[in-house]
């Protein structure tokens with residue numbers, strides 16, 4: 001495992017195997033990070049096509065990191081050997097920490113954590129990469145609420161520097177064993193950690209999503225074109241991406257789910273999703289991953305016109 005000093009030894013004593021469930025945008029990135037940092041890693045998805053796509057993506061990414069000198073050939077080969085793919089969740093019985101990154105639906109996540117709770121060792125930490133769903137409620141579905149944490153990576157996980165660690169109402173405050181360990185694993189992955197209490201949207205999405213929603217309202221009410229909204233925010237506020245472009249990158253379905261959680265969880269109409277965002281999602285325009293969202297990515301490598 002990479003890293004040095006007491007932190008490395010402390011983590012090594014507790015975490016050898018990392019399990020990741022969900023091989024989409026986020027899960028594949030988290031699995032890549034774990035394997036590249038020397039952990040035995042399982043990536044599990046119920047959809048075999050998602051696993052094939054993830055394997056291809058991760059293998060290419062690791063080769064690129066090696067060719068650019070960001071990872072040694074030995075560590076790159078090690079990462080590819082240490083990462084295993086499966087559609088069988090039972091493979092996670094030996095994992096010391098399991099990070100779920102499946103669809104942003106409370107019902108689906110609850111049934112998964114219930115299943116993981118039965119499969120995993122008693123000492124295993126169950127972490128959720130949820131963007132907004134209550135960790136307290138997910139934890140309550142298990143027999144180990146003290147060992148359930150939020151571990152919210154940003155997209156794409158191998159590149160973005162932040163992880164939000166979220167402590168549910170019943171998460172143990174034992175620094176070493178629970179949320180502290182989640183934070184330390186994240187730090188070992190090279191991330192900066194912030195801690196959030198368990199309120200809808202945590203810190204980052206509570207602030208980010210209303211801005212993205214407002215960009216949809218600006219488009220919906222005809223204040224400006226999508227290009228001008230994005231250029232305005234990029235050059236006017238020094239953001240690397242415009243809000244509509246960023247929403248497409250995150251996934252419009254994910255943005256809508258998060259806004260719905262903010263709206264119902266915080267009980268304020270200012271979080272109500274813009275009807276245009278709802279309509280795009282209803283039309284299957286989920287953003288880059290589907291080839292079309294606010295922009296059309298199918299026509300060329302550049303953003304197209306929709």
Ligand code: NAI
Nearest residue numbers: 022023024025026045046047050101102104130131155250
């Ligand atoms: P995605 O749609 O790209 O991937 C989800 C994957 O989960 C799919 O491959 C699907 O087959 C799999 N899946 C669904 N149900 C499953 C089950 N019961 N067991 C195993 N696999 C299952 O979604 P994405 O964007 O990777 O998001 C995943 C999670 O990460 C969500 O909770 C989301 O809110 C969160 N997140 C997303 C970010 C983003 O920018 N997209 C950023 C940070 C967090």
